[in-house]
Amino acid sequence: MAVIPANPAIRRPAVPWPMCVAEEVREALEHGAPVVALESTIIAHGLPRPRNLRIATELEETVRSRGAVPATVAVLDGTAHIGLDKAQLERVANDDSLRKLGHRDLAIALGSGGSGATTVSATAFLAARAGLRVFGTGGLGGVHRGWTATQDESADLGLLARTRITVVCAGVKSILDVPATLQRLETLGVGVLGFRTPTFPGFYLHSSGLPVDWTVQEAAEVAAVMRAQDALDGPDCALIVANPVPMEAQLDPELHDRVLAEALETATKEGISGQAVTPYLLDLLVRQTGGASLEANLAAVRGNVRIAAEIAVEWSRQVA
Ligand code: PSU
Ligand code: MN
Numbered sequence: 001m002a003v004i005p006a007n008p009a010i011r012r013p014a015v016p017w018p019m020c021v022a023e024e025v026r027e028a029l030e031h032g033a034p035v036v037a038l039e040s041t042i043i044a045h046g047l048p049r050p051r052n053l054r055i056a057t058e059l060e061e062t063v064r065s066r067g068a069v070p071a072t073v074a075v076l077d078g079t080a081h082i083g084l085d086k087a088q089l090e091r092v093a094n095d096d097s098l099r100k101l102g103h104r105d106l107a108i109a110l111g112s113g114g115s116g117a118t119t120v121s122a123t124a125f126l127a128a129r130a131g132l133r134v135f136g137t138g139g140l141g142g143v144h145r146g147w148t149a150t151q152d153e154s155a156d157l158g159l160l161a162r163t164r165i166t167v168v169c170a171g172v173k174s175i176l177d178v179p180a181t182l183q184r185l186e187t188l189g190v191g192v193l194g195f196r197t198p199t200f201p202g203f204y205l206h207s208s209g210l211p212v213d214w215t216v217q218e219a220a221e222v223a224a225v226m227r228a229q230d231a232l233d234g235p236d237c238a239l240i241v242a243n244p245v246p247m248e249a250q251l252d253p254e255l256h257d258r259v260l261a262e263a264l265e266t267a268t269k270e271g272i273s274g275q276a277v278t279p280y281l282l283d284l285l286v287r288q289t290g291g292a293s294l295e296a297n298l299a300a301v302r303g304n305v306r307i308a309a310e311i312a313v314e315w316s317r318q319v320a
Contacts, residue, residue: 018110021130022083025071029131032320034068034312037082037127037135037165040092042301043072044117045100045279046138048286048294053093055298059305060089063136066309071132073123075101078113082130092117100275102155120167121159124238128165133226133315135167136308138301139203140240142172142181144277145264152277153184160238161188166226166315168241168308170300171201171208174260175281178208185240192240193222195307201244204251204285204296212242219310223318226311243307249299251292259288 021029028035043056056072063070071083074092081088092098099116101109103125109116118126120140127135141154154176160167172181182200185192194200194212202208216222222241229239263284272280285293 018078019080019082019126019130022071022081022085024069025083025130025132028069032316034309034316035071035132035134036063036068036305036308036312037123037132038063038070038072038305039120039123039135039137040072040074040084040117041100041119041123042138043089043092044074044095044098046282047297048283049094053090055301056089056093059136059301062302062305063309066306066313068309068312071127071130073118073126074098074116075106075109075118075122076115078110078115080106080110080126082126082132100279102275103159104155119154120156120169121154124156124159124163124165124167128163133165134308134312135165136301136305137167137169138297138304139171139173140167140169140181141278142176142178143184145175145177146268147177147180150273152273154278157181157184157188157190160185160190160240162236163238164229164236166222166239166241166308166311168195168243168304168311170203170245170304171242173203173278173282174205174208174256175264175278175285178202179210182210188237189235190237190240191225192242193225195222195241195243197242197244199244201242201300203300204245204256204293205253206244206247206250216241219307219314220318222311223314226315227318241307241311243300243304245296245300245303249296251289251296255289255292259285259293262288 060070101116141156144152
């Protein structure tokens with residue numbers, strides 16, 4: 001019987017390159033101290049300049065003020081960074097050439113020395129690889145409207161179905177097909193917890209009107225669920241903590257519905273497709289609501305990052 005020699009390239013253990021974990025983050029992980037992953041697509045492609053940099057900095061400060069270490073994730077010149085310094089964060093906010101990287105783009109960007117901002121899928125992948133367990137973001141990608149024709153479902157969902165990480169979000173944007181997205185999460189086996197809410201949040205709106213099966217009231221309860229997941233050693237998928245924008249900060253529902261319908265129509269007319277769909281619609285919504293959608297967006301992200309930090313703190317306390 002012929003013995004096929006093992007490919008040494010496959011056997012070789014992982015080397016530190018191409019991932020650079022910031023000193024502060026590495027230290028926190030070594031000591032079991034709380035760390036929160038933050039994505040960079042929201043900074044580079046989801047928020048207008050120059051406010052994006054201020055917000056990126058503010059989000060990191062929010063994490064710190066709650067007693068956790070922030071780790072914004074991005075790919076710069078062929079290296080995946082878990083935790084950015086000031087200059088790197090500035091670059092993410094201002095560099096026009098930064099691409100939008102989903103997890104499928106990671107090896108390609110690293111192998112070719114490229115740079116880009118990471119989406120939820122790429123951030124969750126890299127953060128989990130680095131040993132982080134909690135991630136705060138705005139909204140998840142999901143199933144787009146008209147999916148039967150375009151097959152446009154965010155790669156976020158597939159990646160979250162096989163990555164053990166807790167993601168705090170305000171649901172998914174109403175530019176998506178929200179019921180279909182919830183159904184996909186169920187099919188993929190991704191757990192969803194409503195945070196102090198019995199309904200799935202509507203990102204700009206406090207509620208999408210759709211129920212969630214589980215509701216928790218405190219960060220400690222989320223940490224307990226994460227411990228149970230570890231005790232079972234699975235399922236190896238994400239836990240979604242769906243945290244609504246406060247009622248007083250939500251977008252006026254009437255304005256929301258009107259502008260959304262217009263934006264969807266324009267996007268179809270202009271033939272926007274693929275990765276461009278999400279940033280295009282978000283930008284159009286901001287302009288058509290006179291900035292009001294941006295304020296609701298920010299309120300949602302701020303709330304999520306705060307809760308993510310609280311969960312990370314509880315989690316490190318409970319596993320200590
Ligand atoms: N939702 C937001 N702002 C964003 C995104 C989602 O409120 O910037 C980004 C996230 O990075 C998310 C990505 O992972 O859009 C999904 O893009 P796509 O639909 O192309 O997978
Ligand atoms: Mn897409």
